[in-house]
Amino acid sequence: MNLQHLEYLIEIENCGSISKAARRLFVTQPYLSRILKEVESEYGITVFTREKTGITPTDSGRLFLDMARDLLDDAGNFQRIFRERADHYRLRVSACTCSHPNDAFIRMVKSIPDIPLRFSYRESSPPHRHRRCLFQPG
The missing domain is CATH 1.10.10.10 (Winged helix-like DNA-binding domain superfamily/Winged helix DNA-binding domain)
Structure with a gap:
């Protein structure tokens, strides 16, 4: 066939x-x-x-x-x-819509050595409108 x-x-x-x-x-x-x-x-x-x-x-x-x-x-x-799947590691990140997690994710990606890794980053709205983003830059 x-x-x-x-x-x-x-x-x-x-x-x-x-x-x-x-x-x-x-x-x-x-x-x-x-x-x-x-x-x-x-x-x-x-x-x-x-x-x-x-x-x-x-x-x-x-x-x-x-x-x-x-x-x-x-x-x-x-x-x-x-x-x-081809010998890649996967990293999926979902964060609320604010700049701090986005900046942290970009810094992390830049710091990783050359290994096969697939990234996925998704911004989502917080579960409650009045709840603030819990991530605080360090």
Whole structure:
């Protein structure tokens, strides 16, 4: 199974035509047709019915394309999760909206040696309107 081939078949469906999909994918129409035939042969189904006006998915093809979309979404999520985790430490800071925590965070970031670290800083409003920021500069 080749994820790129699944992307190609989804583009064929989106375009309604192998030749239009080939142009959008910057590949040749014969190459895209060959991939379609290989996938159909590998899975023993007909993905599209071919007509003069274009192509439409068969019932099996519709199921195949829906599952291909799900698989591609899962693969994308998999890649995102592990790219983010790639031997990095994470530091997430949430502070009330005032300059002192922001300044302290910036000083801390500047003082850290060169180690792989992902920072996330979010300013939030205090829980109560009349409560002041509890951080006092030292």
